[in-house]
Amino acid sequence: MDTCITTSIFDIFKTGPGPSSSHTIGPMRAALLFRDAMVRLSPDRQDPLELNVHLFGSLSHTGKGHGTHKAILGGLLGWEPETCDCDLLCQLLEDPEQLYDIPFNHGQIPFSARHIHFEGNSAQDLPFSNTLRFKLSTRNKLLLEKEYYSIGGGFILCKGEIEKERNTPPHAYRNMNQLRKIIRKTGLPLSQIILQNEQAITGAAQDQIHEGLDRIIGAMCACVEKGLLADGLLPGPIGLLRKAKVLMTNSHKMKQETGRFLAILNAYAMAASEENAAGQRVVTAPTSGSAGVMPGVIYLLKHQYHLSPEQLRQGILAAAAIAFIAKRNASISGAEVGCQGEVGVASSMAAAFMTYALEGPMKKVENAAEIALEHQLGMTCDPVGGYVQIPCIERNAVGAVTAVNAYILAEAGDPARQKVSFDEVVETMMETGQDMCSRYKETARGGLAVCCVSC
């Protein structure tokens, strides 16, 4: 746990199909990794092959509602999260009897819904709740077995494999306290620290990083715009009606400026979140479940505050720093710490984004991020029916509003007199998450997920 942060900005902000980075993008990436491992095998082609995938913990409890089975098949077929056809992905495995051919060594392995096993509550001895086990076998022999852990935000670990070491960044830090000291010592702004580290970690030039940031901002804004045009029911048995477009229309009729402002911000955040629930492509920020918060605030600052592309880039770099520290010292996975790690961290990132983009000093950036997360501590993850819809979509809107409020509160405060530091609130989030009963950690076995019987 002593290593410094070597996460890339583009590990945090990546595009992929909704509705969940840990349950959709992560499993798709695990399936792609297993596919690569299979290619290196050359078994006797006389024997018919069978491929089975076993899902444990939260992936087993809420995997169907999160489209985990579809994402796994997509990955086994070689589809990538960044480029796959999201509508085609949604259609996979709709017919439980349909057979798909997984390409393998110039042949094919037949695969259907019966090859994906939801193992229920048998994850007790596993190191991570979100575990996937892939097994390739002939009738009598196991040829290849791999265990992967989807640890949130689309990140994947493989049992027994050590993660490739990355270059050491020039500004090594593990938490906000150390980052603050670096800023003081070097005299460099936060954005330069994050940029220089990114260059060292990934080898990318500054121009390439800027292009990447613009792409991410563009993808978030496109997601909001697409969601604002869509209406009708979201997929799944709940029958939830999209609300973003109606909110936007209502905002035009509102006479009170405050009401109009809130309606617009809610509409932006819900538009992106509804796209996520519909399985469309979103940007993880830090996860897909919370992929409405940052786009909501970014779209607001771009279109209502008319911020320049450079100001938006600066804001994204501050938000990345918040996500790095939260991931390094706690978690960004609902299955590990509840929704405080997803919408809570997203809101904290958005508060930092807004404060820094509007040229707030570092201490206020930290305070805004702390305030946003502080008031979402203890927030559970209890998606109704295992679908990323209730409470997730409205929660993204509330997270965006909280971010703006945190910015306002931080702006009014004296940074030197802030009593709780960002590091303390992150530590508290981790402790709270560890104490949280597993029923409230993306298993759909507690909270709203079981109370809301009419859904």
Ligand code: SF4
């Ligand atoms: S409740 Fe929060 S953490 Fe859980 S699925 Fe919904 S958005 Fe993700």
